[in-house]
Amino acid sequence: MIxxxxxxxxxxxxxxxxxxxxxxxxxxxxxxxxxxxxxxxCENFQRMGAFxxxxxTNAILQLTEEERSKGVVTHSSGNFAQALALASRLLDTxxxxxxxxxxxxxxxxxxxxxxxxxxxxxxxxxSREKTSEExxxxxxxxxxxPSNDMQVIIGQxxxxxxxxxxxxxLDVILTPVGGGGLIAGTAIAAHYLLPNxxxxxxxxxxxxxxxxxxxxxxxxxxxxxxxxxxxxxxxLGDQNFPIIQKHVSKIxxxxxxxxxxAMRYIWERMKIIIEPSSAVAVxxxxxxxxxxxxxxxxxxxxxxxxxxxxxxx
Amino acid sequence: MIxxxxxxxxxxxxxxxxxxxxxxxxxxxxxxxxxxxxxxxCENFQRMGAFxxxxxTNAILQLTEEERSKGVVTHSSGNFAQALALASRLLDTxxxxxxxxxxxxxxxxxxxxxxxxxxxxxxxxxSREKTSEExxxxxxxxxxxPSNDMQVIIGQxxxxxxxxxxxxxLDVILTPVGGGGLIAGTAIAAHYLLPNxxxxxxxxxxxxxxxxxxxxxxxxxxxxxxxxxxxxxxxLGDQNFPIIQKHVSKIxxxxxxxxxxAMRYIWERMKIIIEPSSAVAVxxxxxxxxxxxxxxxxxxxxxxxxxxxxxxx
Numbered sequence: 001m002i003x004x005x006x007x008x009x010x011x012x013x014x015x016x017x018x019x020x021x022x023x024x025x026x027x028x029x030x031x032x033x034x035x036x037x038x039x040x041x042c043e044n045f046q047r048m049g050a051f052x053x054x055x056x057t058n059a060i061l062q063l064t065e066e067e068r069s070k071g072v073v074t075h076s077s078g079n080f081a082q083a084l085a086l087a088s089r090l091l092d093t094x095x096x097x098x099x100x101x102x103x104x105x106x107x108x109x110x111x112x113x114x115x116x117x118x119x120x121x122x123x124x125x126x127s128r129e130k131t132s133e134e135x136x137x138x139x140x141x142x143x144x145x146p147s148n149d150m151q152v153i154i155g156q157x158x159x160x161x162x163x164x165x166x167x168x169x170l171d172v173i174l175t176p177v178g179g180g181g182l183i184a185g186t187a188i189a190a191h192y193l194l195p196n197x198x199x200x201x202x203x204x205x206x207x208x209x210x211x212x213x214x215x216x217x218x219x220x221x222x223x224x225x226x227x228x229x230x231x232x233x234x235x236l237g238d239q240n241f242p243i244i245q246k247h248v249s250k251i252x253x254x255x256x257x258x259x260x261x262a263m264r265y266i267w268e269r270m271k272i273i274i275e276p277s278s279a280v281a282v283x284x285x286x287x288x289x290x291x292x293x294x295x296x297x298x299x300x301x302x303x304x305x306x307x308x309x310x311x312x313x
Numbered sequence: 314m315i316x317x318x319x320x321x322x323x324x325x326x327x328x329x330x331x332x333x334x335x336x337x338x339x340x341x342x343x344x345x346x347x348x349x350x351x352x353x354x355c356e357n358f359q360r361m362g363a364f365x366x367x368x369x370t371n372a373i374l375q376l377t378e379e380e381r382s383k384g385v386v387t388h389s390s391g392n393f394a395q396a397l398a399l400a401s402r403l404l405d406t407x408x409x410x411x412x413x414x415x416x417x418x419x420x421x422x423x424x425x426x427x428x429x430x431x432x433x434x435x436x437x438x439x440s441r442e443k444t445s446e447e448x449x450x451x452x453x454x455x456x457x458x459p460s461n462d463m464q465v466i467i468g469q470x471x472x473x474x475x476x477x478x479x480x481x482x483l484d485v486i487l488t489p490v491g492g493g494g495l496i497a498g499t500a501i502a503a504h505y506l507l508p509n510x511x512x513x514x515x516x517x518x519x520x521x522x523x524x525x526x527x528x529x530x531x532x533x534x535x536x537x538x539x540x541x542x543x544x545x546x547x548x549l550g551d552q553n554f555p556i557i558q559k560h561v562s563k564i565x566x567x568x569x570x571x572x573x574x575a576m577r578y579i580w581e582r583m584k585i586i587i588e589p590s591s592a593v594a595v596x597x598x599x600x601x602x603x604x605x606x607x608x609x610x611x612x613x614x615x616x617x618x619x620x621x622x623x624x625x626x
Contacts, residue, residue: 023336044584264621271357271586271617304584308577308626 002243003154005192011154012161015057018090022046022159024166029269034289037296039170041163044274044304048114051159051302052083052146055181058155059144060084060091068093070140075121075128077103078231079303080146085116096141098131100124106307147179148237157185163298164193171295176280176302177201177210177251178232184240186300187247201244201251202284204228204259209235211251214244228259228312231277231303252284259283260312266301273304276312315556316467318505324467325474328370331403335359335472337479342582347602350609352483354476357587357617361427364472364615365396365459368494371468372457373397373404381406383453388434388441390416391544392616393459398429409454411444413437419620460492461550470498476611477506484608489593489615490514490523490564491545497553499613500560514557514564515597517541517572522548524564527557541572541625544590544616565597572596573625586617589625 025040043051060072071094074084081097088095095116099108100123108118121131136143144152159182160173173190175183187199203210207225213236222235236244254262263279265286266272274282278301285292285299338353356364373385384407387397394410401408408429412421413436421431434444449456457465472495473486486503488496500512516523520538526549535548549557567575576592578599579585587595591614598605598612 049584267586267621271362273580273584273586308580308624311621311624313621 001150002246003150003188007154008157008161008189008192011058012158014061015054015155015158018057018087019054019158020046021162024163025270025272027270034285034292034297036289036292036294038285039163039167039296039298040270041159041298041300042272043159044272044278044301046303048079048082048086049303049305050079050083051156051182051300052079053087054158055149055152055155055185056080056083056087056144057091058158059149059151060087060093062151063142067142070094070142071096072144073098073132073135073139073141074144074146075099075132076146077107078146079305081107081111082114084144085111085114089115094141096135096139098128098135100128145237147181147234148239150239153181153185153240153243154188155185156182157189159300160186160189160298161193163300164190167296167298169296170194170197170298172198172200172292173298173300174200174202174281174285175300176229176232176277177203178277179234180210180236180240180244182300182302183248184243187243191247198249199247200249200284202281203251203253204232204280205253205255207232208251208253210244211253213241214248214251217245227276228256229276229280231275232280252288254280254283254287258287262286264313272301273306274301275303275306278302278304314463315559316463316501320467321470321474321502321505324371325471327374328367328468328471331370331400332367332471333359334475337476338583338585340583347598347605347610349602349605349607351598352476352480352609352611353583354472354611354613355585356472357585357591357614359616361392361395361399362616362618363392363396364469364495364613365392366400367471368462368465368468368498369393369396369400369457370404371471372462372464373400373406375464376455380455383407383455384409385457386411386445386448386452386454387457387459388412388445389459390420391459392618394420394424395427397457398424398427402428407454409448409452411441411448413441458550460494460547461552462494463552466494466498466553466556467501468498469495470502472613473499473502473611474506476613477503480609480611482609483507483510483611485511485513485605486611486613487513487515487594487598488613489542489545489590490516491590492547493523493549493553493557495613495615496561497556500556504560511562512560513562513597515594516564516566517545517593518566518568520545521564521566523557524566526554527561527564530558541569542589542593544588545593565601567593567596567600571600575599577626585614586619587614588616588619591615591617
């Protein structure tokens with residue numbers, strides 16, 4: 001089932017009081033480099049520093065009052081953990097975050113600071129799922145998947161919705177591809193507002209499961225992904241894959257060195273902090289710049305959460 | 314002579330086609346930390362990455378056509394060098410930049426990239442001034458001081474003008490203090506638009522010549538300044554000091570550790586890159602936060618040019 005334009009419109013209104021309508025930035029240096037007009041939707045300026053806030057908020061707001069009274073649970077050590085924690089605090093529900101015990105303490109602390117309960121598990125899929133299920137059974141909390149949940153997908157699409165409403169004329173929108181929630185939501189929003197816009201994903205060669213999923217027509221697992229873009233190590237799911245198959249033109253894969261160069265370039269030229277996962281979309285733009293020549297290109301800058309003590313430059 | 318409101322108004326119109334009206338950003342985290350409403354005027358997003366573009370542009374635009382045909386000269390290894398180079402390119406004049414031979418190659422390269430001619434000199438005031446004079450005599454170029462030139466000062470004031478026009482109600486405006494051009498220009502703009510607004514400077518303890526200049530009533534030289542805020546090592550001049558004496562409430566001095574903490578805090582929380590000199594104004598806000606409680610505080614983020622290979626964290 002592909003959501004309707006009403007689903008998206010309502011989500012835009014629903015999340016509005018809780019998320020920022022982030023600024024769209026331009027850079028003459030980037031435009032010169034690509035010979036294109038590039039519009040960056042700066043979700044690094046979103047609350048908790050990433051677009052994930054949108055999907056988490058939308059998903060919680062779609063629960064019944066009874067469901068909300070019992071809380072929500074997810075497994076994530078990344079931005080979705082923080083997003084669900086913050087959204088839960090704002091919406092006065094309880095968040096249980098299942099996190100691998102291998103995750104850095106700082107991530108668990110950030111989530112606890114938002115008032116969520118952190119439950120550690122072994123760093124593998126089986127333990128993660130088992131722990132989540134136990135919590136659901138014990139507390140009655142609703143499980144919300146970080147990327148393969150239709151309300152999360154619709155919520156993520158509100159960023160592209162705002163971008164299109166502001167810029168109006170876009171030939172292409174580029175997003176990074178991790179679990180698929182952002183690109184699927186973006187594709188849906190563009191489908192209704194600008195049906196001729198191409199949706200293109202950026203993915204690291206070291207974590208190119210989405211590329212191969214599109215090539216083979218079957219969701220490929222993400223096996224031992226190796227990339228600095230740690231938000232993109234996850235795989236697609238049955239909710240977002242059909243949308244991606246139908247509405248995403250292609251996926252451009254990029255090298256690690258390209259990700260780092262793009263990240264550094266944006267930091268130095270635009271003076272904004274973008275995380276490696278965001279730099280993947282920028283690197284895709286730079287790598288294939290000839291195909292974007294003279295076009296209006298939107299890029300979703302997905303987030304700005306980096307560990308400043310551990311930079312690649 | 315203190316410039317009139319007409320001088321500033323005209324400068325705002327004069328520089329408008331050449332400089333960005335930079336965004337004003339807010340941060341709920343900063344507001345919470347200070348229990349105040351803080352408005353950041355983001356000159357780190359200005360062309361070439363700093364407010365200096367404003368003063369350089371205004372100064373060149375005030376020259377006669379004959380003067381412009383002969384070019385402009387300044388001595389600087391910092392942001393004003395790049396600003397004068399870029400403004401000269403945009404305004405079709407020639408820029409001669411006198412730079413100490415101790416400056417990193419990367420700084421000379423950046424200036425050359427904008428089409429300016431770099432002339433190296435020994436790293437001391439006497440050599441710098443002698444070299445500048447020689448160029449003036451040889452080429453007929455007009456000397457433009459980075460901070461002690463009334464047209465530069467007026468140009469820098471256009472940032473505060475835009476900030477006040479946008480936010481309207483400000484109790485205080487904080488700026489870093491180096492050569493004094495930014496704070497003097499800010500003070501003039503505020504004086505005419507919001508006469509009750511306090512203008513406060515931030516200065517490192519390791520380069521507190523402006524603090525002592527105000528204390529003693531005499532411009533104090535900047536002798537062996539030691540600070541990470543390398544844009545603030547210069548001293549006040551006879552053009553800006555009377556303005557500062559009359560219209561600046563005080564200068565708050567900050568420790569190096571406070572500068573680094575403020576810089577890191579803004580990078581992590583606001584996802585924008587600010588240079589150490591800008592962090593000095595933020596550090597002053599944090600250090601004296603009790604005095605800013607419940608007030609509307611403007612902070613001029615002066616620039617965002619940092620060497621990413623050489624960060625203090």
